[in-house]
Amino acid sequence: MSASSVLLLTTMLLCRDYGVTGLELLELRVPAHVPLGTRAQLSCRWQLGPTDVLYSVKWYKDGKEFFRHVPRESEPRRKFPLPGVDVEDSSYNGANVTLATAVLETGGRYRCEVSGERPLFPTVSDHADMIIVALPEHGPTITGSRLRYQIGDRVQVNCTSGKSRPATRLAWYVNGEPAPTAALLPPTHRVFDDGLEVTSASLDFKVKPKHFRKGDLKLKCLATIATVYWRSNEESVQGERLKGYSRSRELAEGTSRADRVQAGKSAAHGVCRIPTNLALCFIILYALEKTHT
Missing domain, CATH: 2.60.40.10 (Immunoglobulins)
Structure with missing residues (x-):
C-alpha cells in the first residue's frame, strides 16, 4: 500500500472516530408551482467532508441531464438540449440555475446530483417536482x-x-x-x-x-x-x-290608520248626542266614511 493510500485511510478512520461526516446534500429548492411564462430558479446546497473534493454537479429533469458543472474540465459548465428546459444563467459552482421562461413542458421532476473526487467518488442527490401553472385570464x-x-x-x-x-x-x-x-x-x-x-x-x-x-x-x-x-x-x-320588520316597528310604536279612523268615529258619535250639532254630526260622519274607504 502506497504512502498516499495509507494517509487517506488514516484520515478517514480519524474522521469516523471524531464523528466527522462526508459529502452531504443540505438543501434542494425547486418551486412547486411556476406560472406559465415566468422564470424558475433552482438551488442545490451541499457540504463537502474533510477529505472530499468536488468533482461534479449535475441537474436532471425526468431522469435526463440538462446541465452539469465539472470544475476540472476545460469547459466547466455545459448545457444539454431538453424540450421545455433551457438554462439562462448559473452560479460559478453550478449550485444555482435559472431556467428560461416556462412552457407547459417545463414541468416535471428535477434532481440535483453532487459527486466528490476519486478514489471513492461519493455521490448524493435529491429530487422535487415542479408544476407549470397556466393562470386564468379573468377571475371567477x-x-x-x-x-x-x-x-x-x-x-x-x-x-x-x-x-x-x-x-x-x-x-x-x-x-x-x-x-x-x-x-x-x-x-x-x-x-x-x-x-x-x-x-x-x-x-x-x-x-x-x-x-x-x-x-x-x-x-x-x-x-x-x-x-x-x-x-x-x-x-x-x-x-x-x-321592510316587513320596519312595518312591524311602526305598528308597535304608534297607532295604525284604522285605529285613528275608529277613534274619530267614536268622537263624532259623542258630538251627535247634542241635538244642536245634528247638521255638523252628519258632516263629520260623512267625512270619516270617505277617509275610511
Whole structure:
C-alpha cells in the first residue's frame, strides 16, 4: 500500500472516530408551482467532508441531464438540449440555475446530483417536482343570483373559473363564512383540447332570517391555484324582510290608520248626542266614511 493510500485511510478512520461526516446534500429548492411564462430558479446546497473534493454537479429533469458543472474540465459548465428546459444563467459552482421562461413542458421532476473526487467518488442527490401553472385570464364569474330575496326563497347560484392548468379550486362563502357543506354541490370540470380546464361550483340553500342579520346577503366565490393565484368575486343582494320588520316597528310604536279612523268615529258619535250639532254630526260622519274607504 502506497504512502498516499495509507494517509487517506488514516484520515478517514480519524474522521469516523471524531464523528466527522462526508459529502452531504443540505438543501434542494425547486418551486412547486411556476406560472406559465415566468422564470424558475433552482438551488442545490451541499457540504463537502474533510477529505472530499468536488468533482461534479449535475441537474436532471425526468431522469435526463440538462446541465452539469465539472470544475476540472476545460469547459466547466455545459448545457444539454431538453424540450421545455433551457438554462439562462448559473452560479460559478453550478449550485444555482435559472431556467428560461416556462412552457407547459417545463414541468416535471428535477434532481440535483453532487459527486466528490476519486478514489471513492461519493455521490448524493435529491429530487422535487415542479408544476407549470397556466393562470386564468379573468377571475371567477357568479351567475344565477337575484337582486332581492325573501325569507324562504331558494338561492341557486353558480361560480365558474377561467381556463387554467391545473384546475382552479373554487370555494363559496356566505356573509364572510365558509358555506355549509349541505349547501354545496359537487364541482364539475371541463377539459379543453389545449389541456386547460374550467371549474364550476354551485351553491343551493334556502334564505333564513339569520342571513340578513348584518344587512344584505353577501355571496362570495374564491378561486385559488396553490399559492400562485388568489382571486374572488362577491355579490351583495337585498332582503325584502327588512321592510316587513320596519312595518312591524311602526305598528308597535304608534297607532295604525284604522285605529285613528275608529277613534274619530267614536268622537263624532259623542258630538251627535247634542241635538244642536245634528247638521255638523252628519258632516263629520260623512267625512270619516270617505277617509275610511
